[in-house]
Amino acid sequence: MSVQAVLDDIRKVPGTGEVIPIIDPATEEQISEFTDCGPEAVNDAVARAKATAESGVWSGMADYDRARVLWKIADLIDENAEVLAELESVNAGIPASQAAIITKVGSEWFRYYAGWCTKIDGIARDVNTGGLTGIESHQHVYTLREPYDVVGLIFPWNGPVFNFCAKLAPSLAAGCSSVVKPAEETPLSALVLDRILSEAGVPDGVVNMVLGYGHTAGAAITAHPDVDKVAFTGSTEVGREIVRASAASNLNKVTLELGGKSPVLIYDDADVDMAITMAAFGTFVHSGQACVCGSRIFAQRGVYERVVEGIANMANMMQLGGPKDEGVMVGPLISQKQLTRVLGYLEQGKADGNELVTGGHRLDRKGYFVHPTVVTNVDPDTSRLFQEEIFGPVVTILPFDDDDEAIALANNSTYGLAATAWTTNLGRAHRLAKRLKAGTVGLNCQMQFDHSMPFGGYKQSGWGYESGKAGIEAYLQTKIVWTQM
CATH class of the missing domain: 3.40.605.10 (Aldehyde Dehydrogenase; Chain A, domain 1)
Structure with a gap:
């Protein structure tokens, strides 16, 4: 056929x-x-x-x-x-x-x-x-x-x-x-x-x-x-x-x-380059149109600037295009309705004083393409970019100092579908797994799947x-x- x-x-x-x-x-x-x-x-x-x-x-x-x-x-x-x-x-x-x-x-x-x-x-x-x-x-x-x-x-x-x-x-x-x-x-x-x-x-x-x-x-x-x-x-x-x-x-x-608004925690003892690569892919794959996308990244203060720069560089390197175009990593949003929704969130973020490190705009071409977008300087309690599921190629990045702050930021959401933690401290990794309010937790891995394992979410x-x-x-x-x- x-x-x-x-x-x-x-x-x-x-x-x-x-x-x-x-x-x-x-x-x-x-x-x-x-x-x-x-x-x-x-x-x-x-x-x-x-x-x-x-x-x-x-x-x-x-x-x-x-x-x-x-x-x-x-x-x-x-x-x-x-x-x-x-x-x-x-x-x-x-x-x-x-x-x-x-x-x-x-x-x-x-x-x-x-x-x-x-x-x-x-x-x-x-x-x-x-x-x-x-x-x-x-x-x-x-x-x-x-x-x-x-x-x-x-x-x-x-x-x-x-x-x-x-x-x-x-x-x-x-x-x-x-x-x-x-x-x-x-x-x-x-x-x-x-x-x-x-x-x-x-x-x-x-x-x-x-x-x-x-x-x-x-x-x-x-x-x-x-x-x-x-x-x-x-x-x-x-x-x-x-x-x-x-x-x-x-x-x-x-x-x-x-829905989901999945957090990604990156500690300063992590394999930071691997964490950046996987976090960028886990954010922008399918133009962010996946419920498990890690759309909120939290980086320990010692590596925060490195993570922001690395995710932004990855966003700028990702080739957007039609399904048959060579080397394409990210396709379009599904519809004009979804395009209007995502652009509306980005305009709201600009009005709220959020910093757009890269992206934030539609591509100048046919198709519902939005440039992968990295946003910082968001208020976790009031920002719609932080709290609501955008379902587009948009990620917010915030710093944290210790485990308690990281958990408080990660769990500050009505959603609880997935979460990821990057750290080489095995004890900390398993303590984080218990404290993160999510149905699926990845430790030094992201967006893993197998037919034999259950999948579902906490909260909403x-x-x-x-x-x-x-x-x-x-x-x-x-x-x-x-x-x-």
Whole structure:
């Protein structure tokens, strides 16, 4: 399947709502369009998913057979890796080399969770409750781990293939039926993945894709009374709306992977050059459009000036461009809306008297490009640049003197997704890991990931965990069965 075929096919997807353009963020040109599915299409998708759940066509399939299907999905993703990576590039503006890596990570989600299909176990005990009641009574008690019938999977535009696979693989492994909604900005790769699911042997109606805006299709999924579970990755603001929708409808269970404002601590005893390189990459990768980006850097006073200069130099060295341009490290922002948002933050920073060491402007070319930006002299208590998730290539850098000050600055946030500490003092490193309020802490490493390890956030960075054993447990309910002996 070619990229052009996908661009043509998405125009044919039926819908009853508004026509939504698909824009190449590197050129600002419209490359295709589709029609918002409308609430009736969501109702139909939920009904199909519910019917397959009740029939047991997927949840009742033998564990080994379900595992084989997931493994086949992974193989087909690899076979279609080139077109998926190209779609990821043209649709999301991701440099080609990075898009290829993301696609490979996507297929491995299905291989990892294929192994879990045969390992969904409960517990069993023989219990004597006589000690509680005074009457001798023996029971055999066991638990069943059962899939939710219908889950809604809603994922963002900043990693379409990665996020599609991260949610769907454990959902399928658990035995759930689903309604899947990709972001309206980046629906292209989802068409290929949807076709792959069918080719791999996923029965019709088990996975149902709908295309539309968050406030139309997404809202219809989260408020639907027959959706038992919603898994969402996106902004904290939308996360709150999903919680409100759950409370107003059927109290469906919710997993939320939300925003971040991740701190990076660089001590004067660290490998400072390595810390600078990794911190710059961890800040500006994908133009800062990643929830785990280290967008707040704190450097111990002895190396503060060196860190500021080093991060600024890295920012100036990073080549920006379209996905196919040679040597490109940073692509464009996703949309005009996001460009306006990021530039608005930078103007606010200038008005507040923050010092822009480098960057702070849009590139003089087509595309939604913003120069990687380094900002100092910010007030950690009042600066929006410091406190709010910008989702752009912007980093603030502040000095600190000791551990207590570093922790106070790092934890001065409503978010708690990730954190990093660079120090060769092993004892200090592990003390910092305990004190940092974040779901993931990197010690002398940054933005590490493995399918087997859980991922989630503290505070307003989300509810629940994805990946690893925790990832599949998010799609399972526990039933306790008591048997009188």
